[in-house]
Amino acid sequence: MQQFFEAVRALERRLTAEAERSLPPLSLVSPERMQEQLAQGLPLLPLVPPVLPAEQYFRDLGEYRALLCGYEPALVAEMQAQERALSGADVGLLHALLFGENDVVYERAVAMGASPERLYFLGELALRPYLAVYAERLESVVNFTGYRGGRCPVCGRQAHMGRIDADNVKHLHCPACESTWRFGRVECSNCGSTSPGKLGFFTVEGDEEHRVEHCSECGHYLKVINQRIQVRQVDLLLADAATYYLDRLAEREGYRKGGRPVLA
Numbered sequence: 198m199q200q201f202f203e204a205v206r207a208l209e210r211r212l213t214a215e216a217e218r219s220l221p222p223l224s225l226v227s228p229e230r231m232q233e234q235l236a237q238g239l240p241l242l243p244l245v246p247p248v249l250p251a252e253q254y255f256r257d258l259g260e261y262r263a264l265l266c267g268y269e270p271a272l273v274a275e276m277q278a279q280e281r282a283l284s285g286a287d288v289g290l291l292h293a294l295l296f297g298e299n300d301v302v303y304e305r306a307v308a309m310g311a312s313p314e315r316l317y318f319l320g321e322l323a324l325r326p327y328l329a330v331y332a333e334r335l336e337s338v339v340n341f342t343g344y345r346g347g348r349c350p351v352c353g354r355q356a357h358m359g360r361i362d363a364d365n366v367k368h369l370h371c372p373a374c375e376s377t378w379r380f381g382r383v384e385c386s387n388c389g390s391t392s393p394g395k396l397g398f399f400t401v402e403g404d405e406e407h408r409v410e411h412c413s414e415c416g417h418y419l420k421v422i423n424q425r426i427q428v429r430q431v432d433l434l435l436a437d438a439a440t441y442y443l444d445r446l447a448e449r450e451g452y453r454k455g456g457r458p459v460l461a
């Protein structure tokens with residue numbers, strides 16, 4: 198998977214340049230209204246929605262499908278089925294992917310005979326170049342420094358990784374638009390718990406640089422790079438893929454991204 202994500206990075210360089218050209222200028226609301234949204238811990242995406250070129254987006258999605266097939270030949274048949282089902286510009290599905298309407302994505306995937314997980318996965322990958330351009334444009338006009346929410350202030354995704362800097366300040370990182378924002382050093386990014394009795398972390402022997410922070414209040418875990426151990430430039434997309442063994446360990450301990458599933 199590491200090689201796959203390195204190839205994703207290479208593809209993104211071209212698609213981000215194309216997104217830069219095709220994404221229309223943002224139609225902003227007043228700075229006060231945007232700050233108000235952030236003060237409530239809410240992302241700006243629903244308030245200042247980007248207008249994505251649907252046809253181009255679905256063409257991009259095809260490029261990610263082809264890339265995935267190169268690394269997982271077993272998926273070729275499924276990817277061909279997805280391609281047939283997704284021909285054309287499916288504005289409704291793009292909207293659902295962009296705004297995280299997971300039940301809509303799930304239903305559409307099942308209806309087209311595709312794996313919902315893989316449709317989310319590829320759909321998010323294909324959104325990344327657009328969301329990166331969108332985030333960059335917002336960051337040039339909005340001040341995010343006071344934001345302390347657990348979800349991305351730009352697009353509302355849950356952080357996939359955190360980073361503790363040499364000065365002991367923690368930042369969270371968005372897996373979609375790649376924004377980073379400051380967050381409580383001892384705080385659960387899912388439920389907001391700050392209770393030291395509920396929050397803990399583990400590391401794997403010999404690798405103090407990576408830790409898994411977990412919360413017994415909600416069952417959420419977050420992988421964190423501890424830059425107090427070693428300061429270096431880290432690509433968090435690749436670091437996430439390189440540390441899947443930590444996800445497996447966290448899951449074995451009963452933790453889940455987004456917290457424990459609610460049992461019926």
Ligand SMILES: [Zn+2]
Pocket residue numbers: 349350351352353354371372373374375376
């Ligand atoms: Zn984001």
Ligand SMILES: [Zn+2]
Pocket residue numbers: 385386387388389390412413414415416417
């Ligand atoms: Zn929690």
